[in-house]
Amino acid sequence: xxGFICGLTAACTAxxxxxxxxxxxxxxxxxSEETAESLPDFxxxxxxxxxxxxxxxxxxxxxxxxxxxxxxxxxxxxxxxxGMPPPDTxxxxxxxxxxVQAYPPGSATGTGGWxxxxxxx
Ligand code: HEC
Numbered sequence: 001x002x003g004f005i006c007g008l009t010a011a012c013t014a015x016x017x018x019x020x021x022x023x024x025x026x027x028x029x030x031x032s033e034e035t036a037e038s039l040p041d042f043x044x045x046x047x048x049x050x051x052x053x054x055x056x057x058x059x060x061x062x063x064x065x066x067x068x069x070x071x072x073x074x075x076x077x078x079x080x081x082x083g084m085p086p087p088d089t090x091x092x093x094x095x096x097x098x099x100v101q102a103y104p105p106g107s108a109t110g111t112g113g114w115x116x117x118x119x120x121x
Contacts, residue, residue, distance in 0.1 A: 034058055044098030051095060055082065059101070059118055065107035071099040 051079060055078075066074065073104035075092065078084035086092050087095055 040102040
């Protein structure tokens, strides 16, 4: 174990998010209102939200815009470096399908009405 297993508690999410964004622009109410419904609506949204939110705010994910290969690399990175449970083939496809549709290259400032509150001004 790596001592970095987060449950789905808001406190944990907030703590990790705060640690992660510290120095950037962390504010008080990180992740307080986050729900899957606040994300762009594509197939796999709930699953992706549930998979990623265990460790950090989805804002960390949503401020990226990448192609499939780079999202794929990101999943590897989460798995290898941060101890994310490796998704099985089917889940991985679902996650990637969602990420690429919701956060394609060039969408780093957000899509589907999602406005990133941490975007640099
Ligand atoms: C087991 C914990 C864990 C899980 C689960 C997890 N991550 Fe992460 N993720 C982290 C940590 C820790 C960081 C910040 C550390 C860093 O930047 O090195 C991070 C950072 C990120 C970043 C920010 C990269 C950047 O350059 O700012 C992205 C994008 C990301 N994760 C995507 C995902 C996606 C997509 C999922 C779900 C499929 C996910 N993560 C699930 C631990 C996790």
